[in-house]
Amino acid sequence: MKRSGVGLWAAWFAALLVILAGLTSASRAAESADAIWHNGIIITINDAAPQAEAIAVTQGRIQAVGREAEVMALRDEQTRVHDLQGRTLLPGFVDAHGHVSYVGFQALSANLLPPPDGQVSSIAQLQQTLRDFAPQSRLLEDFGVIYGFGYDDSQLAERRHPTRDELDAVSADTPIFVIHQSSHLGVLNSAALERDGIDENTADPPGGRIGRGADSRVPNGVLEENAFFMALGKLYPDMDTEQAIDMLKQGEALYTRYGYTTLQDGRSAPDQVRLTMAAAEAGQLKADIVSYPDILVEGTEALLRPLYFQPAGTPPEYHNRFRIGGIKLTLDGSPQGRTAWLSQPYFRPPPGEPGSYAGYGVVDDKAVAEIYTRALRNRWQTLTHANGDKAIDQMIAAWREAEAAVPGVDVRPVLVHGQTLRRDQVPALKEMGIFPSLFPMHTFYWGDWHREVVLGPSRAEHISPTGWVLGAGLRFTSHHDAPVVLPDAMRVLDATVNRVTRAGRVLGHYQRVSPRQALKAMTLWAAYQHFEEDSKGSLEVGKLADFVVLSDNPLTVEQYSIHKITVLETIKEGQSIYRH
Structure with missing residues (x-):
């Protein structure tokens, strides 16, 4: 027709x-902004343009950053305009090392932390906290175990670990498992030891120790390193998927409260990886989570496949806010727990140890070199936990051996913690491209303990030597290792800048860095550590709109009050995921 x-x-x-x-x-998509932030202090962490008056976001990415008049020209009637009211906006913090899965477990356990993060300063207070906590514990109700997290023998009046008998005084019938703040030691009562199958006939596992009575082989309840991790594996709550995802979300919520938009799960078990995959598939994640499963645990290697893993050197991609970044390897323990592997003896050895005691390693040299060689062949980025300088020697020697076997491959390997990194070891890190992720928060939490007990006055000055690293022309990151300490970004920043102990002493004044350098270590350099510097860590056009809003400007506030700054809002790809 x-x-x-x-x-x-x-x-x-x-x-x-x-x-x-x-x-x-x-x-509109090309010219108008979805949202604009203005009328505040905008710190870009971009050396070419360190500060801006306004920032515009479209489809989760930064569209413009600069003068207010120019950015406001992108506004239309649909644009959300956020007035900062003089507050400070900067890139969202990138977690250089932490354990978000275990932070959720910490949130559901009795808080045994000492001040300022808890109230436990004696064994009697620890016992009473467990008694008060037990009737309201979801974990006790569901799994029949009383869990406590964060006791610290260095901050207890008795200056020692509690014993099985002292935990039996809380409950002789219900298993009790309390975890040291380092997360490398723990104490079990008699019922927990029995459930775990540990008695006087149980041998110490390789890389771990079972504490014994003074004149017998009867366990006193204290477990170190691999003995502790094996016990934790047996006594860890067997949650269903819904319970486990809820616990993960509690950990995520604590991180975002402190301004983190990228979180790390720095020693995941395969089951934890699969759980986070399930949370991602269900659309449950608000922040990005990058996992580094423990290569010593069976089943880890099978996880290093697409969709969630991309080899080092290729642009990393998150699938529903989750990806696997590589692998984790642990070579020793914790200095505050006196299990880190040192080249020189501890200043004051633990009870029952000789004056020559210097800690111990947990993996033999051949196995370390073999793991690193496989990492290079498969392009796995590797995070290596090495606190003691002897463990760092082991790491450096093994990487030399691996690189000789597989030359020319850069997986940007990471030294995690490096508490007692020696000055003569720094050139080797630079030569081999090993990235140092250091732990200056120790200066506040355990600086006095390191001086008086662990390392002595001289060696304690050098812990987490950020000054030496910068002086050698290296970048570094500064982390919290949550749940070892709370993922408090302002406490991380303060400790990196000031290095002030609980007693008010500056520990290693020549290792201090400027506030701007410390912020880089928590944003742009942390993004670089994760191969994500092209999309995160600074406020530049095209990068993700990951922001944090602070109550004050850390570059201009009185230096020793940085830790008092409050995180007011955390923004992920232009959307608010936490408000104070």
Whole structure:
């Protein structure tokens, strides 16, 4: 049937309206912002333009950053305009090392932390905290175990670990498992030891120790390193998927409260990886989580496949806010727990140890070199936990051996903690491209303990030597290792800048760095550590709109009050995921 002229004209006009509507929509997408932040201090962490007056976001990425008049020109009637009211906005913090899965477990356990993060300063207070906690514990109700997290023998009045008998005084029938703040030691009561199958006939596992009575082989309840991790594996709550995802979300919520938009799960078990995959598939994650499963645990290697893993050196991609970044390897323990592997003896050895005691390693040299060689062949980025300088020697020697076997491959390997990194070891890190992720928060939490007990006055000055690293022309990151300490970004920043102990002493004044350098260590350099510097860590056009809003400017506030700054809001790809 032939159309009339009027009908043809009407069809043409309708088509024109559709085209114009599409052009208008495309024009807005290209020219107008979804959201703008202004009227505050915007720290970009971009040396080419360190500060800005306003920032615009479209589709989760930064569209413009600069002068307010220029950025505001991108506003239309649909743009959300956020008035900072003089507050400070900077890139969201990137977690250089932490354990988000275990932070959720910490949140569900009795808080045994000492001040300022808890109230436990004696064994009697620890016992009472467990008694008060037990009736309200979801974990006790569901799994029949009383869990406590964060006791610290260095901060207890008795200056020692509690014993099985002291935990039996809380409950002789219900298993009790309390975890040291280092997360490398723990104490079990008699019921927990029995459930775990540990008695006087149980041998110490390789890389671990079972504490014994003074004149017998009867366990006193204290477990170190691999003995502790094996016990934790047996006594860890066997949650269903819904319970486990809820616990993970509690950990995520604590991180975002402190301004982190990228979180790390730095020693995941395969089951934890699969759980986080399930949370991602269900759309449950608000922040990005990058996992580094423990290569010593069976089943880890099978996880290093697409969709969630990309080899080092390729652009990393998150799938529903989750990806696997590589592997984790642990070579020793904790200095505050006196299980780190040192080249020189501890200043004061633990009870029952000789004056020559210097800690111990947990993996033999051949196995370390073999793991690193496989990492290079498969392009796995590797995080290596090495606190003691002897463990760092082992790491350096093994990487030399691996690189000789597989030359020319850069997986940007990471030294995690490096508490007692020696000055003569720093050139080797630079030579081999090993990235140092250091732990200056120790200066506040355990600086006095290191001086008086662990390392002595001289060696304690050098813990987490950020000054030496910067002086050698290296970048570094500064982390919290949560749940070892709370993922408090302002406490991380303060400790990295000031290095002040609980007693008010500056520990290693020549290792201090400027506030701007410390912020880089928590943003742009942390993004670099994760191969994500092209999309995160600074406020530049095209990068993700990951922001944190602070109550004050850490670059200008009185230096020793940085830890008092409050995180007011955390923003992930332009959307608020936490408000104070």
